[in-house]
Amino acid sequence: MSTKHKIILDVDPGHDDAMAILLAYKSPAIDLLAITTVAGNQTLEKTTLNTRRVCTVAGITDVPIAAGCDRPLVRPQTIADDIHGESGLDGPRFPEPTVPLDPRHAVDLIIELLMKSDGDITLVPTGPLTNIAMAMRQEPRIIQKIKHISLMGGAYGFGNVTPSAEFNIYADAEAARIVFESGVPITMVGLDLTHQAVATPEVVERIRALNTPVSEMSVALLQFFASTYKKRQGFDAPPVHDPCAVAWVIDPAIMQTKHVRVDIEIHAEFSYGRTVCDLFGDSPRPANALVATKLDFGRFWGIMLDALKQYK
Ligand code: RIB
Ligand code: CA
Numbered sequence: 001m002s003t004k005h006k007i008i009l010d011v012d013p014g015h016d017d018a019m020a021i022l023l024a025y026k027s028p029a030i031d032l033l034a035i036t037t038v039a040g041n042q043t044l045e046k047t048t049l050n051t052r053r054v055c056t057v058a059g060i061t062d063v064p065i066a067a068g069c070d071r072p073l074v075r076p077q078t079i080a081d082d083i084h085g086e087s088g089l090d091g092p093r094f095p096e097p098t099v100p101l102d103p104r105h106a107v108d109l110i111i112e113l114l115m116k117s118d119g120d121i122t123l124v125p126t127g128p129l130t131n132i133a134m135a136m137r138q139e140p141r142i143i144q145k146i147k148h149i150s151l152m153g154g155a156y157g158f159g160n161v162t163p164s165a166e167f168n169i170y171a172d173a174e175a176a177r178i179v180f181e182s183g184v185p186i187t188m189v190g191l192d193l194t195h196q197a198v199a200t201p202e203v204v205e206r207i208r209a210l211n212t213p214v215s216e217m218s219v220a221l222l223q224f225f226a227s228t229y230k231k232r233q234g235f236d237a238p239p240v241h242d243p244c245a246v247a248w249v250i251d252p253a254i255m256q257t258k259h260v261r262v263d264i265e266i267h268a269e270f271s272y273g274r275t276v277c278d279l280f281g282d283s284p285r286p287a288n289a290l291v292a293t294k295l296d297f298g299r300f301w302g303i304m305l306d307a308l309k310q311y312k
Contacts, residue, residue, distance in 0.1 A: 004031040005249050006120055008110055010068070011242070012040025012127030013050035014084055015091070015225040019304070020126050020152075020242035021051070022214060025060050026310035027303065029250040033113055033121065034064045036106035040127035040171055041080045042088030044070035047127070050089040052097035057217050058311055061099055068106025068131035072172035080167055083228045091224030092217045110135045114145040121145070122249055126152045126242035128168050133175035136182055146184045152245040154262065154275030155191035156291060160233065165273030166191050169264065173273040177264040180275075186289040187248050188262060190275065193255055193292035194241035199226065201237070203301050207308060214311035247300055248292065254299050257290035 009024050009032060011017040024032045035055070037048040048067045055065060071077045084090065102109065110131060114121055123146055125132050132149070135142055153168035153176065161167045169176045180186065199222045208219045222238060229235040247254050261283040265274040277291050 005029055005122055006031045006033055006117070007122045007124050007249060008034045008036060008113060009246070010036045010038060010106070010123065010125040010127060010131050011051060012038050012042070012047045013054060013089055014041040014047065014127065014242065015089060015221045016240045016242040017041070017126050018050070018054045018089065018221055019218065019240055020246050021054055021060070022058060022218065022311070023243045023304055023307045024124070024246045025058065025063065026307040027246070027250050030246070032063050034066065034109055036066050036068050036110060036131055038068045038106070038127045038131045039070050039077060040168065041084045043079065044068070046088040048101065049097065050087070052099045052101065053089065053094040055099040056095060056097040058214050064102040064109065065099065066102040066104050066106040066109040069134055072128060072130055072175065073133060074174045075172065078171050082232055085224065085228070089221070092220035106131050107134045107138060111139045111142055114142040115139065117145055119145050120147055122148045122150060124150050124245050124249060126245055128172040129153070129175040129179045130172045133178040136178055143182055143184060148185045148187065149179065150187040150189065150245045150248045152189050152194065152242045154188050156275070156277035156279060157192050159274070160191055162273065164271035166275070169275055170273030173264055173266045177266055180262055180264050180288055187257065187292065188275065188289045189245045189248055189292045193295050194244045195239045196295040196297060197240050197244050197300055198235065198237035199240050206305055210308055212311050215308060218308060243304060244292070244295065244300065247303060250303055251299065254296050255292045256294040257292050259287045259290050261285050261287050262289040262291065
């Protein structure tokens with residue numbers, strides 16, 4: 001009987017998405033069933049190519065990679081090239097990808113895996129929630145089949161793409177609203193948590209010391225990420241957001257959470273994409289998410305390094 005957590009990772013690489021893939025694939029606590037891609041940090045074409053690039057370097061050849069939605073449900077597409085660069089994964093030099101793309105659409109693959117499951121699959125979206133929302137609309141029966149959603153997105157403090165909104169939610173707030181109102185148990189790993197998961201120079205040197213192709217790629221990714229986060233948002237070390245959503249699945253005790261009501265703003269001019277987190281329990285609406293607040297920094301980088309050490 002496997003005690004591994006079965007997950008589907010939905011990504012928009014993205015430097016931190018790449019680190020989430022590396023963590024999920026080698027963590028002993030995770031059974032990575034599929035990687036699905038979505039438009040987000042860059043276009044779908046680029047996020048999908050980047051996923052294949054990372055998996056090629058990492059030797060991840062036994063996990064299906066399926067491309068999903070190429071635009072948000074309603075709003076115009078927005079990208080984060082100011083942080084992730086023109087390719088969406090600037091920094092490392094990549095070989096031509098050899099890992100193939102699964103011919104199925106990501107939404108169809110998500111539905112297929114969930115419908116044939118025993119209800120034991122956790123979805124881990126680390127980009128806009130377009131694929132997840134589309135799957136819920138295309139096949140509502142999956143709602144009862146999703147064990148949990150651990151997502152990177154939102155914030156109860158400041159946003160990062162507007163003062164109110166975090167990128168993954170802002171890039172498709174209508175999709176986020178569908179997901180947060182679905183009734184599926186959610187862990188919201190937002191900026192309040194992920195801004196604690198910074199790749200300090202000491203952490204980067206621990207990764208560099210592994211001296212493998214994956215560690216070399218990771219260092220190049222983190223160095224570029226550090227440069228844009230310093231330039232754009234004044235960070236001394238870059239917040240590595242997306243692996244935090246995987247880390248909660250691996251070890252929920254790695255972060256403190258609070259079960260609260262979260263509503264997604266989709267109408268307001270200045271706060272579109274805001275995750276309105278009712279931390280004080282005043283809302284008449286039922287709590288729908290575990291909102292992450294405090295990270296065990298040492299344990300987080302410990303599981304990350306343990307996973308990176310598994311790549312040869
Ligand atoms: O706001 C941070 C999130 O937006 C991360 O998932 C990053 O990869 C981008 O998608
Ligand atoms: Ca991402």
